[in-house]
Amino acid sequence: MAGGAVVAAGVFGMIAIAYANTSLPTEKDYQESAVAQGSIFKYANGKTFAKVGTRRTIIKLADVPKHVQDSVISAENRSFRQDVGISIPSLARSVWMTATGQQTQGGSTITQQMARNYFEGLSKEVAIKRKVKEIFVAVKIDREWDKDKILEYYLNTISFGRNTYGIQAAAQEFFGKSAKNLTLAEGIYLAGRIQRPGDFDRYESEGKYGPTMERFDYVLKGLPVVNPEYTAKVQGLKFPKPRKPRVTEEYRGAEGYMLNIVERELASKYGISKEDLASGGYTITTSFDPAVMAAAKRAVESRTGVYSKTVHTSLAAVNPKNGQVVGFYSGRNFLGDFNNRAFDATKQAASAFKPYVLAAWLADGHSLSSYISGKSPYQADNTKEIRNSGGASFGSINLVTATAKSVNTVFVQMGEKVGLDAVANIAKGAGVGQKATSILKENSVDWAIKNHSYAATIGSATVTAVEQANGYGIFANAGKHIDWHTVVRVDQRDRDTGRNDTKYREQRTAREVISADVAADATYAMTQVVKAGTGGAANLGARPVAGKTGTNNESKDAWFVGFTPQLSTAVGMYQEVPVDAKTGKELPYNPKTGKPLNKKKKYVMAERSLPGAIGGGGVPTQIWHDFMAEALKDAKIEQFPPRANTGQPENLAPSPAPTPTPDPEDTEEPEDPNDQNGWPPVDDDQFPDEPMDNGGPEDSGCAENDLFCDANADSPEESGTSRDDGGNGGQGRPTSNHSIPTTAPSGRGTGDDR
Numbered sequence: 001m002a003g004g005a006v007v008a009a010g011v012f013g014m015i016a017i018a019y020a021n022t023s024l025p026t027e028k029d030y031q032e033s034a035v036a037q038g039s040i041f042k043y044a045n046g047k048t049f050a051k052v053g054t055r056r057t058i059i060k061l062a063d064v065p066k067h068v069q070d071s072v073i074s075a076e077n078r079s080f081r082q083d084v085g086i087s088i089p090s091l092a093r094s095v096w097m098t099a100t101g102q103q104t105q106g107g108s109t110i111t112q113q114m115a116r117n118y119f120e121g122l123s124k125e126v127a128i129k130r131k132v133k134e135i136f137v138a139v140k141i142d143r144e145w146d147k148d149k150i151l152e153y154y155l156n157t158i159s160f161g162r163n164t165y166g167i168q169a170a171a172q173e174f175f176g177k178s179a180k181n182l183t184l185a186e187g188i189y190l191a192g193r194i195q196r197p198g199d200f201d202r203y204e205s206e207g208k209y210g211p212t213m214e215r216f217d218y219v220l221k222g223l224p225v226v227n228p229e230y231t232a233k234v235q236g237l238k239f240p241k242p243r244k245p246r247v248t249e250e251y252r253g254a255e256g257y258m259l260n261i262v263e264r265e266l267a268s269k270y271g272i273s274k275e276d277l278a279s280g281g282y283t284i285t286t287s288f289d290p291a292v293m294a295a296a297k298r299a300v301e302s303r304t305g306v307y308s309k310t311v312h313t314s315l316a317a318v319n320p321k322n323g324q325v326v327g328f329y330s331g332r333n334f335l336g337d338f339n340n341r342a343f344d345a346t347k348q349a350a351s352a353f354k355p356y357v358l359a360a361w362l363a364d365g366h367s368l369s370s371y372i373s374g375k376s377p378y379q380a381d382n383t384k385e386i387r388n389s390g391g392a393s394f395g396s397i398n399l400v401t402a403t404a405k406s407v408n409t410v411f412v413q414m415g416e417k418v419g420l421d422a423v424a425n426i427a428k429g430a431g432v433g434q435k436a437t438s439i440l441k442e443n444s445v446d447w448a449i450k451n452h453s454y455a456a457t458i459g460s461a462t463v464t465a466v467e468q469a470n471g472y473g474i475f476a477n478a479g480k481h482i483d484w485h486t487v488v489r490v491d492q493r494d495r496d497t498g499r500n501d502t503k504y505r506e507q508r509t510a511r512e513v514i515s516a517d518v519a520a521d522a523t524y525a526m527t528q529v530v531k532a533g534t535g536g537a538a539n540l541g542a543r544p545v546a547g548k549t550g551t552n553n554e555s556k557d558a559w560f561v562g563f564t565p566q567l568s569t570a571v572g573m574y575q576e577v578p579v580d581a582k583t584g585k586e587l588p589y590n591p592k593t594g595k596p597l598n599k600k601k602k603y604v605m606a607e608r609s610l611p612g613a614i615g616g617g618g619v620p621t622q623i624w625h626d627f628m629a630e631a632l633k634d635a636k637i638e639q640f641p642p643r644a645n646t647g648q649p650e651n652l653a654p655s656p657a658p659t660p661t662p663d664p665e666d667t668e669e670p671e672d673p674n675d676q677n678g679w680p681p682v683d684d685d686q687f688p689d690e691p692m693d694n695g696g697p698e699d700s701g702c703a704e705n706d707l708f709c710d711a712n713a714d715s716p717e718e719s720g721t722s723r724d725d726g727g728n729g730g731q732g733r734p735t736s737n738h739s740i741p742t743t744a745p746s747g748r749g750t751g752d753d754r
Contacts, residue, residue: 035157036165037281037493041262043290044326044488050259052250053278055173056165058493061152063180064167068187069151070230072167074222075191075215077110081147111142114154160190161197162245174242184233185240188219205245213239254297256334258486261343262286265487270504272490281493283500286486292317292327292631299627300329300571303619307611309594310577313620314341315627316466317569320473323482323508325466326567327631346436346444346462347574351406352550352559352616353459355475355522356427357414358403362518363426364418367647368525371396371655378409380454386412396653403525404533406549408458413652415457420449423457429513430471430481435464459550468561468570475523475546476563478516478641482508517644524643530562537621538562540629543637547624549616554609560621562628565638569628571620576605 038053061069073080108116141150160170167190171179175186182190192215193200203211216239223230251259262284266272272282300313315329328342339345362368374394377387388394388408402410415423424445427433436444448461463471470484490504514522526546529535534549538560547562561570578587578595581602588597596603614620649655 036279039277039280039282039284041259041284041286043286043288044324045290046285047290049255049288049290050250052259052274053280054165055163055169056156057168057172058156058166058281059168059179061148061155063178064152064155065180065182065187067184067230067233068167068179068182068190069155070223070226071184071187071191071219072151072155072194073110074188074226075194075219076113078222078225080110080151083109083111083142110154111150114150114157115141117157118153158194159197160193161201173246175240176243183240185237188223188237189216189240189242192216192219204242209239209241251334253333253335254293254329254331257328257330257340257342258286258288258293260334260338260340262486265485266490269485269487269507270490282503283491283493284487285489285491287319287324287326287488287506288486289326295627295630296327296329299623299630301332303623303626304573308575308591310589310591310608311573311575311611312339312341312345313623314345314465314572315569315623316342316464316469317567317627317631318466318469318473318484319566320470320476320563320568321482321566322506323470323473323484324488324506325469325484325486328466342465344435344464345572345574346439346464347557347559347572348459348552349432349461349463349468350459350550350552350557350559350616351408352468352548352561352570353427353432353461353463354403354406354411354457354550355472355526355548356430356432357411357418357423357457358399358525359426359474359514359518359522360418360422361399361414362521362647363514364422365647366417366650367645368399368521368643369645369649371398371649371651371653372402372410372413373653374402374407374410376409378412380412380416383412383453383455386455386458396651396656400525400528403548404528404531406529406534411457412454415454417650417652420454420456424449426474426513427461427471429511430474431483432463432467432471433461435467436462459552465570465572468559468572469568472547472561472563472568472570474513475519475526476565476568477510477519479512479514479519480510481513482510515646516641517646520641520644521646523640526562527640534617535560535562535621537617538625538628540564540625540632543632544640545628546640549621551615551617555613555615556607556609558610558614558616558618558620560616560624562621562624564628564632565640566635567628567632569624569631571624571627573610573614573620575608575610577608578603579606 035058036054037056037058038051040048041050041052042048077083156166156168158167159165160167160174162173164170164173168179170190170193171177171182171186174190175182189212192212195215196211200212200215203209220234220237223234250256263274263277266277266284267274272280276282296315296317300315304311304313312331313329315327316325317327318325330341330343331337331339334340361370374388374397376391376393377385379385386408389406394405394407394410397405397407397410399410399414401407424443427445428443433444433446433448436447440447442450444461444463445456448456452460466484470481474481485506485508487504488506489502491500492503493500523546526548527544529548530538530545535547538545538547543564545562545564547560550559550561551557556574558573559570561568563569576594578589579585580587581604584606586606586608587601587603589595590597
């Protein structure tokens, strides 16, 4: 007897020493996985469109109903509020069976589970040494922490299945509501899942609810044990079938394109990586407007559904006052087509680049009233011969008419006069050509000038839709540029206080690229593109619109970029077909997918002419119109600033003599209006509606049978006063992977650009 007492005393002493030497962790000694919270992404209106990373939202115990707390206690540890952090009977049974190798037994209280799941150093390895340390920590926690604190930490760390951690995420996943709104039956169901969440996921995915129903009954029957008040409340309580699992592919659909560009911006501007987002508990408020995103989708898909999937459309809409991207279209499903075209597809700007040349001309002190020869072809230094669309030659015309009719040779001469550096400075100041730097190793405007000289003035530089929408913002925003962005605010949940603290706000520094007067005059010229030029399909009636069409050689790239005072939008179209990776030979493809019929064939995507010779003034302008009409339907109609008439006339060709007005009684023909230098005045008949040599349309983009296209628009008045003829007003409108981005100009320097 005495010997046994000595042994017992020795064992007790050893346990006492071990207990005394076991330090109590603090709340900051957590495992990273125990507090990891995923991040959420919101539209500008606060609605969530994506979640990434660990699905956990840490909440206070006060936000968890008492019946949910008691359900968890009933499921896991019915003596929780009375025990000392451990259950002696359960513990003895667990240690014995684990030591003898019979089976693994849990035997853990809520306090033990919390300690094991939360604190660093208490691994989940099944071993007696770990179990003993866990016991000591649990007992010490129970002495130092109150029961509510232990339960709160437990409810925020435990797994409920479906990749959810914590009661709040579980409530949202299984019942689509906040934890504070869970019913008694729903609380019982979730509590029952804690035992084997992975197994219950598998059973329920197979339509087998028996195991979770059995567990539901177990928890329900235990509630009166926890608190007798539940005896009547649980009578007749029915099993609450949870909702089906939500798709966990965060990048599915259009949301994938939004998530993709926002994550890239967070990494490049704020140093927040995807790994940080997975566990950092960030809330990112973006600039995207859900109604504008929906309008972009409808406008693009309703106009392009008749084409093969090799035809691609990008759309980007930017608020010129703050640089926020409010909407865009890159495709239907990011998981099926990962090319985020609105931000990444670099295509020749074609004539949609000309407004930057016009701005350089005006900034150099020359006016819109200047006259320049529209003769074709035209030979500039170190440049391949430039022709107008269809090879048409024009007489001496002012810059309003040249802009409206997109006369190539006029813009080349403007570039010669002001210098290509001046043009480049304005275009680059507006953010144009930067995306191509990753491939060209320099801005595409600089590249175009270096490789194509004055052909750069008619759009041999490559741009993205968002660059063009943002670039035209200088005209809508009185000459000031703000870099485009999608991140408005970044908040992060503080793990100690539970508050969401703002870490970053949008960066929107404005810089002046051109003067307000230059912007006003350039805008005026672009309004004539819509009222009486190549962009008639963009007319929005009473709402003023300015913009520019663009179609490059062989109609491979087609654009319309336009703006109102409050929104600037670019629409671009191009076609890419699969070709053999070795030979470059075009491969047969499925028009519904755009992918080769032979799936084993190695291929790359090569650009081809758009079907039906689509031009900038055709389908792209129609898409732009449809989108803007819907996106701005509730917006106030704002006016552009009046024409400023900045600068002085700089005639590179003689000003045409006015046409004589014949006497009504004079039966003789009027004199030939040509002056002694042979420069005739501009005449609408000099704008022939005929195809180009290569079969492409005029800059009006009139494809065959396109009844809506405004090919024979009148010239704007030479006086500089706008005729409010309203264009066609949009009346009679018909309804209608292995990719290598195109960065280098093709053809012969876009000599046939419209």
